[in-house]
Amino acid sequence: MSEEHAPRPEEDRREFAEETESLWRVTFAPALWALHFLACYGLVSLACARGLFPIGATRAGLVGLTLLVLAGIAWLGWRGFRQWDVHSTGRRANPGGHAEDRHQFLGHAAFLLAIISFIGVIFVSLPLIMLEGCR
């Protein structure tokens, strides 16, 4: 990770290249929540309103999808937690002005967003398990 450096051309492109992975991690967990949500709503509508596929199979398939999505979010959260690096640095908040602080902050944000997305996915999949049919 780069520390302070002289100004250089195309600063934005270089910064994004440097933090691509953590920026993906920050946006990916909530994006997975959103995709999971749309899949649940969309496929159930197609099953119920359009009758394209049986609702039982749809529910089972979506529960399977839920497990996959949860695993994905958990992995993202773990990577974020590692990037936050609270164990070795002991710094919970990252209020400093160095590149390292920014990097750890992005890790922390990714970790927390993964937690909230994880909970969100569990909430949204509860009706799949608890409600039957298309009534």
Next chain:
Amino acid sequence: MTKEPSDTAPRGPFPPEEAMLAEPVPPELDAARTARLRAAWKAPTGWRYWSAVNNTEVGKWYSLTALFFMLCAGVMALIIRLQLAVPENELVSSDRFSQLFTLHGSAMMFLFAVPMFEAISILILPGMLGARDMPFPRLSAFGYWCFLIGGVFVIGSILFDAAPTSGWFMYPPLATQAEGPGSDIWLLGLSFIEVASIAAAVELIVGTLKCRPPGMRVNLMPLYAWYVMVVGGMILFAFPPLIAGDFLFELERSFDWPFFDPTRGGDPMLWQHLFWIFGHPEVYIIFLPSIAIAAMIIPTAARRPIVGYSWIVLSAVGTGFLSFGLWVHHMFTTGLPNISLGFFSAASEAVVIPTGVQLFAFLATLMAGRVKMSLPMLWIAGALAIFTTGGLTGLMLAIAPFDFQVHDTYFVVAHLHYTLFGGMIFPVMAGVYYFYPFIAKKLLSERLGRWAFWLIFTGFNVTFLPMHLTGLLGMPRRVYTYPTGLGWDGLNLVSSLAAFVIAAGFAVFVWDLVRPKGGQPLAPRNPWDAGTLEWTHDVPEETWGVRSIPHVTSRYPLWDDPALLARIDAGRYYLPDAETGRRETLITSVIDAEPMQIQRVTGPSWIPHVAAGFTGGAFIFPTFHLYWPAILCGICAVSAILWWLWRDTARPPAPEDEMRDAGLGLRLPTYAAGPSSAGWWAMWITMFGDATAFSSVIFGFFFYWTAQPDFPPPGAAHADGTGTALAALAFAAAWGLARAAQRLNRGGRREPARLALGAGAVAAAAGIGGLLLAVAPLSPSSHVYPAILCAIAVWIIAHAGLGIVMLLYCLAGSLAGKLTPRHDADLQNVMLFWHFLAASALVACAVLGLAPGLMTGGAP
């Protein structure tokens, strides 16, 4: 990605060293610089004052106008309450009552809550970021004048007994079949304002991304800036579905295309979906920026840094995402399958978690600090109490069976007013008291402020708490009167009386705001001992924003760096001078805020007024079915905007001006193109919103297919295959030619580039022709299937028209020397537009040409 020529790369030391910062500036040099800077940023005087574009002026007009509309809507609320005070009252007629509640809701949402966020942000965000102004001041001014024209048009309709009557969410078929121009005034007037809102959102996002002070990395941004970014992003995803809905709705009102008419295959539910995909995030679009004000006031009141900065960022982003999964909780009684309701019910409960995290972080900050119960803090305390109550009834309403019981009753009215007063009015009032010394350099009265607080707080609770009960006793919303003997009489009378206590509180507040303060001493520079950059403002006022743009290394620079203020004032930091006499601000990188460019900022001008006036005409004339004047206005608006862009944006600097001294030994380029430039980001963000709107129209197509057994109807005429194929090929070719033009121009081959630009425009015109040919066999008023195909074609044709104008603009720029191989910002931005246009055109052609075949199981 092409390489920048190395002679325009930033040069010099960064970050600045302590010794450089400590070096004094000779007094006579400083005086000369100060004078030049003051002259460059001087606000125009006399009648020319109204041509100002400074964020300080536009922000003031914007917020006062929003306040005025809020007071108008408040008066409407008082008339509503007077009418409901006693049973069987005949104060106003049923129709007038419908106009009142429709306009009360619409004005509070579209003319007050969202514009107020934009107004306050335009006013204070540059200060927080140590920027001199927003990146596109004339765009803010354009947005403001659009808002003023549209707002007066919409709210003025009630004076002519012509206001919309169908409720603020305009459900069809009631609204599509309503007589008179009311529904059209709502649709077109508010669409016009939504366009202005999106313009402001783009400006605020770009301001936060590219105009931060050097060194302010993403982990150091003031929380307000984080919220602005989240809310700006939400506006870009939430408003476009409504604009798409308005587009379909107005096509039905004006040309009888039956999108929402079930007798011809339409479906009123599509409007409900589109409206609430906008409408629920809208609640958070209003709530988050207001709570952002709390996030600025609370650390100051507690006199310590915020507890859980990352947690608050998480909850802002998390709320932003989750709020898009709640929309159907407004539609629990529309007969969707229970399991679908369950998803939305669950998501509505889940959104409480991030919302709660913010409130707990605030409480933790207050507990960990030494709280000073200042007036702003009092309003914040009131906000937290009221919002939490509203949140709790929200949890009840998110449970579908409970919602079935109280749907459309006064319980809902009570709930939404609790969330909006607690989540918006009270924090904004806190913000007014807190930021008033920053804005007007005077303090508001402590005594009047406490009076206003207790009047509004008490009045609010006595008005709205009983409404929960009125609702549970079964009183429906939006009835203009009610019979006696149902147990509603006393509760309504109490609500009506207390409404006037709220009004008295606002009267005290408005008096405090507008009373002459000439004899009052100037406010101290940092009256609350805050730690963020806006409190480095100058008292008495200077219009330059900040004397010199500081280098920032912490979240609360005023607390952490005792030398900062003196150095800013001494012109020790960046851009201490305006050597060319022009307005400039510093552009920094998105993640780490490294200095990248000195950007020229536009000054006072009448062109935003001209553009806003004609844009207004283009939206307002169709209300009265005057299409030719509207088209004429549209052409004039486009011409005015082209003139504005041509004269003042992205002009190549003189060769000796390519690189300039930014202070502290740093030399920066004055021209940027592509992702380094603010304009490119603005285009990218705008196109994101545009793509969302287009997706909503496409969603409409698939919605009809999902919801109806015979879509497309058997035997229906389909789009012409040859025309569709021609359109797809032509648009792909136009995109390829634009891309080639960009490459050729970059490589210095200007003649072939011009040829490609011209050919691209011709190809795009051929694409338009192809689409017209494709929809020629359809008759859109016969059924929703041809109607939605035609709507998609209209959308693409309008965008392709713009795409042609842009290509020709670049061609003209190349011929006139505005666009050169090195100075190709215009062309890069146009290319971005064409990426989105080509993608939407191909999707449109696929829907027109392929989807019907797949759906009916045979070739169309």
